[in-house]
Amino acid sequence: MVTTLLVVVVCLAIIFDFINGFHDAANSIATIVSTKVLTPFQAVLWAAFFNFLAYIAVRYWGFHGGNFEVANTVGKTVLTEFITMQVVFAGLCAAITWNLITWWFGIPSSSSHTLIGGFAGAGMTNAMYMGANAFTAVNTKVVLTTIAYIFLAPFIGLIIAYVITIIILNLCRRAKPSRAEKWFKTGQLISSAALSFAHGGNDAQKVMGIIYVALVSSQVISSGAPMPNWIPICCYSAIAIGTMSGGWKIVKTMGTKITKVTPLEGVAAESAGAVTLFITENFGIPVSTTHTITGSIIGVGLTKRVSAVRWGVTINLVWAWIITIPISAVLAGLVFALVHALS
Template sequence: MDAQFVAVFAVIVVALVFDYTNGFHDAANAIATSVSTRALSPRTGLLMAAIGNFVGAHLGGQVAKTVGSGIVDLPTGIASLGIVFAGVVGAISWNLITWYFGIPSSSSHALFGGLVGATLGSIWLGHDGEVLWTGILEKVIVPMVASPLVGFLLGGVMMLAIMWIFRHGNPRKLNRGFRYAQTVSAAAMSVGHGMQDAAKTMGIVVLALYAGGYQDNTTHIPEWVFLASSTVLALGTYSGGWRIIRTLGRKVIDLDPPQGFAAETVASGVLFTTSQLGLPISTTHTITSAIMGVGATKRLSAVRWSVAGNIVVAWILTFPAAALIAVVSYLVVRPLF
């Protein structure tokens, strides 16, 4: 069997493994608030999130093109496949570490950090390749900083608007109505998550096909790549990442249905907008910051800032930690590619 084919196949397999871990790691993004407010049962929420991820994956082509061509520039050849393989291993490793401790970190930034780390490791050893620092600044760092701020501010504004509009409403009736409304907002969040996160795996698969010489650009996404990525992400989501769901649903703040609706609506709106612009942002950062913003409108002490602080530390560590793991992974797998 051709060595190039085996290398491409290995990268695609490990990319789909990442896709699966992304699904169960980030399942909380779509349903934690709805489950915590009892708007949805856990299994119903996971099924809806899986379907939403599958649908959204087919709408995230712009983000996939950014991942495939805007982060690193690699020449064709089997050596580049080793870089991509090691980068994805770095991302998977960090996903599993943060999942084990129930920390809602960013699978997206773990992937970007892994790719950058493996590429730098290759460059240090004298191989070809380039990290596109301008692209990382514009398409990763700036959105990484901006999306939590936007999520926090819009979450607060949305919640204040709901409180004012329904200030004379019956609390019991309002909670019942917003539980129904959360079905819609959680579905939108699921689609937005699919648009962002399935697209990142598609970008990796396309990058592998390009590096392996199976297509001549990193912008065309074959239909089977859409189908494989969306299916695996949906399966991972349905398996459920309960540790992180508990963190987002209860440990940051005790949400009520209006708060859950506000957080999900804001987060899904940000995801839809950035997906259309081709900006690969973190769904985890977006929904978590929206939850914090919504909670802060009640009173600042309603947010458990010690838990929030631990989450922010994990956000900061994700990119360099995944990059470091990827460097080590590259040194291990280099003889195989």
């Protein structure tokens, strides 16, 4: 039976994906805008197109085996017996709230982690109301893996970007600077497309998992049933439209405040981010696109000198990453407690 709360939850999930799109638009367009390869408007259209193309690749071209592995992982954050519509509602409310707060202050935090933190926090609060240990509500493996990749994803991106930059510098050391810059500006179109494609494939899936468990919780579909086609279509569309809306405060942080980025370094950073995301998507690991590309940008900065990276800005970003999951969990717990008291 379709309830009013289920409709609200599905709408909130799609709204979250829209916000995720403009919040994380900076991930795939920050360097291409800062190097003036594309105008901001051209860049968001470019990114949005490849965001949605990721859906077509998975559904119709057999990309990643035709499976939405990240969606499956996120849907298993909270154990089935502790999932209710109120849990999903509270988790989404918390995720949307924290995303809007960080967007307002131009902080490139992780939309992925705020969603997982909110879902986990609401599930843990529900467990306490049921008289169970709060930590028994969450899938420890999923949560610990997600937490580990708060640090691993940017580090992997950093290493790959550093290596790619060094290789490119050595291959092109005899090229004329003007000609090389032209090559790399063209190369950025390809690398930003790859990163946008990976971003769409990674981030849209997270909400798909949340909508799926909401449908199971409401007994609209049975557990283990195939995911209805409308879910990925809506999620990928929402994230693509959100990307077209841009997120200019975060673009400024990512594109100029961490380190100055040239077209060559933009190619290296975007390529490293895309490679990292493709690898983690293949294993169904819900990593942060934000963390990955931030680490990649730092990696290209380190090829010049350590001082080329603005470490003060970077440390502030890391703190934002660390507090995202616990703050989202607390917010979700408060929302769940309020909903529970009113119901």
